[in-house]
Amino acid sequence: MGLEFDPIAEAAINWRAENWPAVDAMTAATSITRAHQILVGRIDAALAPLGLNFSRFEVLALLEFSREGSLPLGKIGARLQVHPASVTNTVDRLERDRLVTRTPHPTDGRTTLALITGEGRQRAAAAASALGEIEFGVAGMGARARRRVDDAIRELRIAAGDFG
Amino acid sequence: MGLEFDPIAEAAINWRAENWPAVDAMTAATSITRAHQILVGRIDAALAPLGLNFSRFEVLALLEFSREGSLPLGKIGARLQVHPASVTNTVDRLERDRLVTRTPHPTDGRTTLALITGEGRQRAAAAASALGEIEFGVAGMGARARRRVDDAIRELRIAAGDFG
DNA sequence: CGGAAATGCTTTGACGTCTAAGTATTTATT
DNA sequence: AATAAATACTTAGACGTCAAAGCATTTCCG
Numbered sequence: 145m146g147l148e149f150d151p152i153a154e155a156a157i158n159w160r161a162e163n164w165p166a167v168d169a170m171t172a173a174t175s176i177t178r179a180h181q182i183l184v185g186r187i188d189a190a191l192a193p194l195g196l197n198f199s200r201f202e203v204l205a206l207l208e209f210s211r212e213g214s215l216p217l218g219k220i221g222a223r224l225q226v227h228p229a230s231v232t233n234t235v236d237r238l239e240r241d242r243l244v245t246r247t248p249h250p251t252d253g254r255t256t257l258a259l260i261t262g263e264g265r266q267r268a269a270a271a272a273s274a275l276g277e278i279e280f281g282v283a284g285m286g287a288r289a290r291r292r293v294d295d296a297i298r299e300l301r302i303a304a305g306d307f308g
Numbered sequence: 309m310g311l312e313f314d315p316i317a318e319a320a321i322n323w324r325a326e327n328w329p330a331v332d333a334m335t336a337a338t339s340i341t342r343a344h345q346i347l348v349g350r351i352d353a354a355l356a357p358l359g360l361n362f363s364r365f366e367v368l369a370l371l372e373f374s375r376e377g378s379l380p381l382g383k384i385g386a387r388l389q390v391h392p393a394s395v396t397n398t399v400d401r402l403e404r405d406r407l408v409t410r411t412p413h414p415t416d417g418r419t420t421l422a423l424i425t426g427e428g429r430q431r432a433a434a435a436a437s438a439l440g441e442i443e444f445g446v447a448g449m450g451a452r453a454r455r456r457v458d459d460a461i462r463e464l465r466i467a468a469g470d471f472g
Numbered sequence: 473c474g475g476a477a478a479t480g481c482t483t484t485g486a487c488g489t490c491t492a493a494g495t496a497t498t499t500a501t502t
Numbered sequence: 503a504a505t506a507a508a509t510a511c512t513t514a515g516a517c518g519t520c521a522a523a524g525c526a527t528t529t530c531c532g
Contacts, residue, residue, distance in 0.1 A: 147471040150462070151387055158373035164433075165440025172454040173347050173444035175461040177362070180344035181389060182468045183337050198341070199488075209322035218510060223315055225345060230489055232512060237487095254497045254510040269328075276329025280337035284467020289460035290336040296453035297339040298314070303448020304346045307311045363518075382480055391520050396482060398518085418480040418527045478529070484522085493514080500507070 152178070186281035190274045194267060195241060199226070199234050201275070204243060204268040207260035214259035216249065225306070243267055316342070350445035354438045358431060359405060363390070363398050365439070368407060368432040371424035378423035380413060389470070407431055 152174050159167045187198050196204070202224050207213055221231040235258050238244040243264035249255035260268070282290060302308045316338050323331045351362050360368070366388050371377055385395040399422050402408040407428035413419035424432070446454060466472045 146469045147386070150465075150471050151389075152458075152462075152465075155369075155373075158369075162372070162436075164436040166443050168451065168454050169444040169446045170439070172446045172449065172457050173351070175458050175465075176340060176343045176347055176446075178389065178470070179340045179461045179464055182464060182470075183340055187337070197488085205319075205322075208326070209319075216510080222311070225315075225342065227490055228511065229491085229513085233488070249510095252498075252510085256511065272326075272328040275334070279330050280333040282333045282336045282340075282464065285336065285460055285464045287332065289463050290332050292456040293336050293460045294316075294339050296449055296457045297343045298316075299453050300343055300346060300446065300449045301314075301316075301339075305310045306342070306346075307314050361518085380480080392481065393483080393521080394519055401517095413480095416480085416528075420481065473532105475532095476530085479527080481524105481526085483524075486519105486521085488517105488519085490517085491515090493512105495512080496510085498507100498509070501505085502503100 183281035186278055186283075187275065190278045190281075191271055194271050194274065196267065196271055199224075199230070200238055200243075201268070201271045203231075203234055203238060203258070204260060204264055204271070207244065207258060208265055208268045212259075213265075214247065214257040216255045216257055218255070220258065238264070347445035350442055350447075351439065354442045354445075355435055358435050358438065360431065360435050363388075363394070364402055364407075365432070365435045367395075367398055367402060367422070368424060368428055368435070371408065371422060372429055372432045376423075377429075378411065378421040380419045380421055382419070384422065402428070 152171055155174060156167050156171050159170060164170075184198065191197055191201055203220055206220055206223055207215060217231045217235060218228065220235075221228050224231075226234075235244060235246065238258070239246060242261055244258045244260050247257045247259050249257055285293070316335055319338060320331050320335050323334060328334075348362065355361055355365055367384055370384055370387055371379060381395045381399060382392065384399075385392050388395075390398075399408060399410065402422070403410060406425055408422045408424050411421045411423050413421055449457070
């Protein structure tokens with residue numbers, strides 16, 4: 145199944161041997177890339193029986209948390225940091241499965257609201273439970289490691305202008 | 309540009325309010341997902357002028373580090389943890405740009421080798437330099453944070469069976 | 473030795489994401 | 503009030519990834 149050595153540590157050694165720059169940055173970037181890969185695999189596997197993936201679940205959760213159970217598509221994209229076209233696509237699929245419906249904004253004709261349905265709320269709760277059982281894919285990371293990842297990445301998110 | 313609050317911290321609050329499980333796991337998973345998003349954006353932007361993306365660069369780097377400048381496609385996939393079909397696709401594009409060529413394996417008729425060309429080596433070096441300049445997208449994370457991310461994610465990678 | 477199983481790669485199809493362009497509506501400007 | 507600019511979403515097209523099926527070659531075993 146796996147390799148006998150750490151492929152990222154191996155890459156760092158090769159990197160140094162070629163005198164290529166920013167070895168520590170490379171390992172951090174590669175680690176995060178691989179972590180994401182592992183997480184997506186585990187999370188999508190857990191959500192597949194529910195007809196969801198992580199993107200669709202994130203939209204449902206956001207709507208579930210909203211006061212009215214609805215949000216403008218643009219606001220969803222801003223929160224989840226995804227492109228408007230991706231939001232359109234995701235909401236299309238959620239709507240096809242009757243987990244949300246599109247409704248017009250009461251005062252702004254340009255805006256479309258995504259409104260979560262009753263079935264959508266049930267599905268969101270089931271998905272949250274399923275994700276809880278697999279610890280959102282981070283099983284194997286201790287509590288301390290999780291906090292450190294959060295803290296370290298917060299630096300990156302602020303530098304990237306996510307908030308603050 | 310960004311929001312005024314930390315969207316992940318906000319999600320944690322909402323999560324708790326709904327009594328949804330595994331809040332700390334959720335924040336870790338969401339942080340990693342967002343970090344990956346930031347990295348890919350920065351890295352692909354830095355590599356685009358060179359006609360590369362991160363996947364293609366990773367293949368070139370692997371070949372550059374190899375003893376003979378060539379590797380079986382299957383071995384590339386195992387190292388980079390990507391699907392065989394993705395390796396085929398990536399090597400197709402590298403070959404179209406004359407950065408690698410496919411050659412038959414000397415003894416095993418099933419196996420195809422990807423061999424890096426002279427131009428491929430030059431391009432890899434240029435890309436490594438470009439990535440060094442942007443610190444592989446992790447600019448904003450301090451040295452300590454990078455080490456902590458590496459260490460924390462190593463736990464995850466071992467748990468996922470990557471190596472060891 | 474010879475057929476079954478395993479291995480290595482490619483092809484096809486589905487899905488997700490992004491960019492760029494297009495349409496509709498609202499806001500700003502003069 | 504009329505036009506220009508900005509905003510919100512959708513559509514079309516390109517690319518990347520994966521799963522599943524297909525094809526060729528090699529290895530395993532009775």
